[in-house]
Amino acid sequence: MSKVVFIVDDSRTVRASVEYTLKKEGYQVEQAVDGQDGINRLEELRQKGIRPGMIISDINMPNLDGIGFIKEIKKSLHYKFIPVLVLTTESQDEKKMEGKQAGAAGWLVKPFSPEQLIGVVKKFVK
Amino acid sequence: MDDELFELFLEETRENLQVMEEGLLDLEGNTDNIDLINVIFRAMHTIKGGAGLVGMQRINDVTHRLENLLDGVRNQEVSLTDDVFKVLFDGTDIIKKMLDENDFTGVQFSEAIDTLFKQLDYFDQNHTTGTDSTVINNDNKTVNNAENEKSKSEIRTFKITLRFQPTIFESGTDPLMILREIQEVGRIVESYCNSSKLPLLEELVTHQFYLEWTVFVETDKNQDAIDEIFIFVADDNEIFVDDVTEERALSVEYTLSEQKQIGELLVDEGKVFKQEVNKIVNKQEEAKNQEHSSTIRVEASKLEGILNHLAELLISHSRVKELVLSNMNLFNDRSGEQHNNTINREINTAFEEVDKIIRIVQEKVMNTSMIPIGGTFTRYQRMIRDLARDINKEVKIHIEGKETELDKQVIEQIADPLKHLIRNALDHGIETPDEREAMDKPREGTITLRAFHQEGNIVIQISDDGKGIDEQAIFAKAVEKQIVRADDKLSKQDMYLLLFNPGFSTAKQVTDISGRGVGLDVVMTNIKNLRGTVEIDSEIGKGTTITIKLPLTLAIIDGMMVRVGQERFIIPLNMISEFIKASPEQVHQAEGNGAFIHLRGENLPYVGLYDLLDLDADCHAPTEGILVVLQHNGRKLALMVDDILGQQQVVIKSLKENMQQQIDGIAGVTILGNGMVAIILDVPTIYKMVKQPKSLRSSAG
Numbered sequence: 001m002s003k004v005v006f007i008v009d010d011s012r013t014v015r016a017s018v019e020y021t022l023k024k025e026g027y028q029v030e031q032a033v034d035g036q037d038g039i040n041r042l043e044e045l046r047q048k049g050i051r052p053g054m055i056i057s058d059i060n061m062p063n064l065d066g067i068g069f070i071k072e073i074k075k076s077l078h079y080k081f082i083p084v085l086v087l088t089t090e091s092q093d094e095k096k097m098e099g100k101q102a103g104a105a106g107w108l109v110k111p112f113s114p115e116q117l118i119g120v121v122k123k124f125v126k
Numbered sequence: 127m128d129d130e131l132f133e134l135f136l137e138e139t140r141e142n143l144q145v146m147e148e149g150l151l152d153l154e155g156n157t158d159n160i161d162l163i164n165v166i167f168r169a170m171h172t173i174k175g176g177a178g179l180v181g182m183q184r185i186n187d188v189t190h191r192l193e194n195l196l197d198g199v200r201n202q203e204v205s206l207t208d209d210v211f212k213v214l215f216d217g218t219d220i221i222k223k224m225l226d227e228n229d230f231t232g233v234q235f236s237e238a239i240d241t242l243f244k245q246l247d248y249f250d251q252n253h254t255t256g257t258d259s260t261v262i263n264n265d266n267k268t269v270n271n272a273e274n275e276k277s278k279s280e281i282r283t284f285k286i287t288l289r290f291q292p293t294i295f296e297s298g299t300d301p302l303m304i305l306r307e308i309q310e311v312g313r314i315v316e317s318y319c320n321s322s323k324l325p326l327l328e329e330l331v332t333h334q335f336y337l338e339w340t341v342f343v344e345t346d347k348n349q350d351a352i353d354e355i356f357i358f359v360a361d362d363n364e365i366f367v368d369d370v371t372e373e374r375a376l377s378v379e380y381t382l383s384e385q386k387q388i389g390e391l392l393v394d395e396g397k398v399f400k401q402e403v404n405k406i407v408n409k410q411e412e413a414k415n416q417e418h419s420s421t422i423r424v425e426a427s428k429l430e431g432i433l434n435h436l437a438e439l440l441i442s443h444s445r446v447k448e449l450v451l452s453n454m455n456l457f458n459d460r461s462g463e464q465h466n467n468t469i470n471r472e473i474n475t476a477f478e479e480v481d482k483i484i485r486i487v488q489e490k491v492m493n494t495s496m497i498p499i500g501g502t503f504t505r506y507q508r509m510i511r512d513l514a515r516d517i518n519k520e521v522k523i524h525i526e527g528k529e530t531e532l533d534k535q536v537i538e539q540i541a542d543p544l545k546h547l548i549r550n551a552l553d554h555g556i557e558t559p560d561e562r563e564a565m566d567k568p569r570e571g572t573i574t575l576r577a578f579h580q581e582g583n584i585v586i587q588i589s590d591d592g593k594g595i596d597e598q599a600i601f602a603k604a605v606e607k608q609i610v611r612a613d614d615k616l617s618k619q620d621m622y623l624l625l626f627n628p629g630f631s632t633a634k635q636v637t638d639i640s641g642r643g644v645g646l647d648v649v650m651t652n653i654k655n656l657r658g659t660v661e662i663d664s665e666i667g668k669g670t671t672i673t674i675k676l677p678l679t680l681a682i683i684d685g686m687m688v689r690v691g692q693e694r695f696i697i698p699l700n701m702i703s704e705f706i707k708a709s710p711e712q713v714h715q716a717e718g719n720g721a722f723i724h725l726r727g728e729n730l731p732y733v734g735l736y737d738l739l740d741l742d743a744d745c746h747a748p749t750e751g752i753l754v755v756l757q758h759n760g761r762k763l764a765l766m767v768d769d770i771l772g773q774q775q776v777v778i779k780s781l782k783e784n785m786q787q788q789i790d791g792i793a794g795v796t797i798l799g800n801g802m803v804a805i806i807l808d809v810p811t812i813y814k815m816v817k818q819p820k821s822l823r824s825s826a827g
Contacts, residue, residue: 010168013135013176020131054298060171074296081333083298089174089193105298106358111178111186123303123358 004028005121006045006052008038008069009087010061014110018056021114022121035064039072046078053125055084056108059095067102074103083124135176136225139185142169143225146218150211157206166214167196173221184232185221188239191246192217204249213245282371283315284352286341289364292334299359301335307355312345318405342370426534429495436488437777441797443484444774447477448800485775495535499577499586500528502537506548510573513552520559520570521552530577532584536676539656540586543649547588547672548573550646555592555670565667567591583700586674594666597621619759622662626650657793659810661759685776685796687804688754688767690735691742694804695767696776696796701809703757705770713748721748723764730755733816734766735807739791744768758809763816774798776806791815 005027007018019029030045030052032038038057045052055073059066066086073079086099086107096107108120149166153159174189192214198204220239224232232239286308290301308314320338324330345352349369356365454470507523514521532540556562556571563569576587597618604624605612616624626646653660657677664670677683677698685696712724713732721732734751736743745751751766776796793808 011172011175012138013131013172013179016131016134017179058175060168062165062168081295081298083300087175089171100297100361103297110175123307124298124300126303126306 003125004030004045004050004052005125006030006032006038006042006055006082007057008032008035008055008061008066009058010034011058014058014087017114018117021117025118025121027121027125034061035066035069035072037063038069039064042073042079051078052082054105054121055079055082056087056121057084057104058087059099067098070099070102070104085120085124132180135180135182138176139173139221139225142173143218143222145169147215150214150218153206154211160200163196163200167193167200170196182230184230184239185224188217188221188232188242191243195246195249198249209245210249213242213249216242216245281344281346282348282369283342283344283374284312284349285366285368285370286339286343286352287364287366287368288339288341290335290338290359291363292331292336294335294359294363295333297362301337301339304355304359305339305341308341308343308352311347311351311355312343315342315344317341342374424494426495429491430535432491433495436484436491440484440488440775440777443480444798445800450477492533493531495533496531497534497537498529499532499537500525502541502544503528503575503577506545506575509545510548510552513549514556517553518558519552519556521556522570522572524572524574525576526574527577530579530584532577532676536584536656539652540658540674540676543652543674544586544588546646546649547674548575551588551590551592551670551672555590555594557593561593580675584676586676587671588674589669589671591669594668595622595625595662595664595670596666597664600624619662622664623660625662626660657808659759683776683806685774685806686754687771687774687798688735688752689769689771690739690767691744693741694771694798694802695735696774696804696806697754697756697765698793698806698809699773701756701758702754703762704755706753706755706764708749708753708764710749723748723753725755725762725764728762730762730764731816732764732766733812736766736768738812738815756809756812758813761813763813765812776804 003026005018005022007015007029008031009015009018010033015031015033019031022029030041030050032041035057038055042052057066057069061069064072070084070086073082073084083105084099084103086095086104087110088095088099088107089110099107105124106120108117112120146166146169149162149169153162153166156162170189170193174186174193177183177185177189195204195210195213199206199210204210216238220232220235220242224230224235227234229235288301288304294301318340320340321336323338324336330336343352349367352367353360356363356367359365450473454473503525507525510521510523551573556573557565557567559569562571572589572591574587574589576585576589578585598621601610601616601621601624604610604621604627609624609627610616626649650660653674653676659675661673661675662670663673683696684699686699686702688695688697706723706725708723714722714724714729716722722729723732724730732748732753734743734746734748735741736746743751745766745768748764748766751768752770753764753766754770756763756765776798790811791808792811793806795803795805798804
């Protein structure tokens with residue numbers, strides 16, 4: 001199982017904190033700044049033979065938002081079976097549901113503690 | 127890193143504040159521009175998320191409120207009036223100032239923030255998204271914590287039913303992960319997989335999921351903690367978590383009083399599947415078999431008597447058979463009449479029938495003296511626990527093959543040697559908890575007791591995950607004690623077996639457990655008396671496994687009768703892998719007088735039985751006689767005999783009663799049908815004899 005986690009978020013702070021937290025746990029973290037960049041970066045990784053064990057994606061992003069990003073990657077057999085976790089603020093149930101309908105496996109409410117992040121990632125990537 | 131992350135947040139937030147400011151200014155002149163609203167909203171949203179991550183609650187609060195307002199604007203619930211713009215600009219300014227002044231808790235700006243919030247309250251009343259869910263969340267958490275505290279020490283049983291959608295994999299969720307998580311939350315008491323929905327292989331879609339699971343888990347956590355596992359899958363899949371603590375207790379009592387089959391009851395109530403019940407019933411049967419099934423108590427001596435007489439019956443039977451057949455042949459030779467063939471055939475069939483019946487009776491009688499080894503293992507379990515406590519070691523005992531049956535006599539005779547070996551594993555194998563921790567091993571060591579049947583043998587294994595055996599240290603010690611010479615070439619296995627040499631002990635200090643002066647050589651003697659063998663497998667730092675192989679019964683074996691000169695020998699059938707007639711090309715001379723036989727890419731050591739036991743024989747060269755390929759502990763050996771006479775069940779008569787010591791190469795004798803005595807060969811010692819120089823051999827014999 002791949003120990004690579006792919007984070008898509010337009011906030012540098014979020015990306016950096018995810019990378020920092022997960023690296024300590026032995027994960028390799030790859031980043032993208034929005035949905036469109038996410039699709040491009042995934043393709044680049046695929047060329048290099050890297051398949052993320054899971055994807056964490058923000059919902060609210062420029063260019064292509066999280067929901068669009070998930071819908072797009074779920075069309076591809078390469079990425080279809082990679083679990084996607086959406087980042088939502090508070091407990092926006094509609095966002096959760098929107099994410100789930102697009103094909104997300106789960107969600108994480110911002111702000112999250114390192115423990116929460118690790119706990120959720122471990123649900124999918126061990 | 128926290129500082130770094132913090133700096134990153136400040137930098138990013140300043141950029142986003144600028145984005146907001148510019149966006150708001152543009153928006154003032156272009157209030158319908160939804161893209162602009164989105165840009166502003168995102169910037170605010172990013173600040174909020176970052177503030178939460180770096181723990182700046184005040185900024186998080188302010189941005190949260192502003193975001194709510196913007197959300198209202200976005201959803202066209204709030205129109206962009208000048209008041210709205212003022213509030214948005216004010217909010218942006220406040221955050222900016224907090225950053226500029228490095229006042230992240232907003233002490234200096236509490237008045238401004240209060241004013242801002244009051245203004246925001248006004249807008250919140252006009253649309254619905256204003257509820258501050260953060261606060262509610264926090265409250266929930268407090269309640270949950272309190273509940274956790276309350277029910278912590280209480281062990282509850284949950285029945286978890288998992289019916290996933292066939293398409294579960296498409297969401298990236300792996301049901302196995304969820305099962306593992308259940309495992310982590312408590313102890314799984316029982317689990318069943320219902321595979322009835324699994325289609326035929328040809329109809330199977332590899333990325334679909336067909337299995338249903340029922341898991342009973344015992345845990346000190348509350349239901350919320352269990353539900354938490356399924357947080358992402360509960361909505362789309364059929365997941366049921368039921369607290370069945372009371373029911374389980376009740377249903378057992380209830381069924382006991384009603385004397386009903388619990389399984390039927392559960393099926394009736396639709397609580398379990400029929401196949402689950404069958405599985406449990408089988409398990410129970412297994413458990414029952416382990417118990418001393420003492421319906422009738424028979425003195426052991428009586429059973430032994432029956433077995434002995436049965437042995438005599440076997441001998442007499444083969445004697446009668448041989449006499450009748452030879453008499454018949456004599457008669458045939460004289461008359462040569464055709465009709466005798468019919469009688470011959472009938473006599474043969476009758477003998478076969480008797481053979482079969484005797485075998486069945488023998489098996490039944492032998493079975494009566496077979497008992498499961500479980501009881502003995504359980505006693506050791508207790509012993510290990512107590513001893514481990516005495517010497518401050520932490521050990522867990524794992525038992526496999528409890529239900530394996532052994533002759534009662536064998537169990538009695540193997541009990542002491544086993545005890546010795548287990549004590550050794552505990553004393554010399556398992557390290558102290560601190561040592562183990564230093565080596566990245568769990569503090570608690572594991573000793574595994576295992577019993578199973580293999581190729582007509584009973585195998586008993588004692589494994590530990592301790593420090594392992596350093597065979598070189600043993601060899602050095604053996605050299606020091608003059609048991610072997612320094613230039614002797616020994617295999618790893620042989621070095622290990624030096625441990626069983628009389629008076630050998632590498633323990634640095636004598637402890638109460640395994641240093642009582644009784645050496646492992648006694649263990650070896652006991653096992654040998656049972657016609658058993660010992661094998662050691664060890665890896666330094668990983669642990670040791672001692673494998674004891676014992677014959678199924680003591681008295682009767684299946685053997686192959688062979689001839690050398692005028693002597694007849696029995697070789698236990700389970701030691702023979704094949705017979706070959708060697709061609710000259712297969713024979714290769716080794717150094718000295720030795721030879722080996724090339725057989726399908728393998729080189730087998732060769733020895734003539736006549737040479738080994740100093741007999742007069744018809745055949746002397748490897749190509750003349752028949753080669754019996756022996757197999758023992760994975761090693762093969764070609765043993766030459768003059769002829770093969772046939773398969774026979776023989777009753778072993780120990781030589782020990784009549785002789786002072788066990789003789790190498792000979793396991794015992796048996797009386798043949800014609801009243802002659804045949805020697806039963808002891809294959810393991812034959813291997814040893816082959817390795818010894820001939821001079822040494824005769825002195826040992």
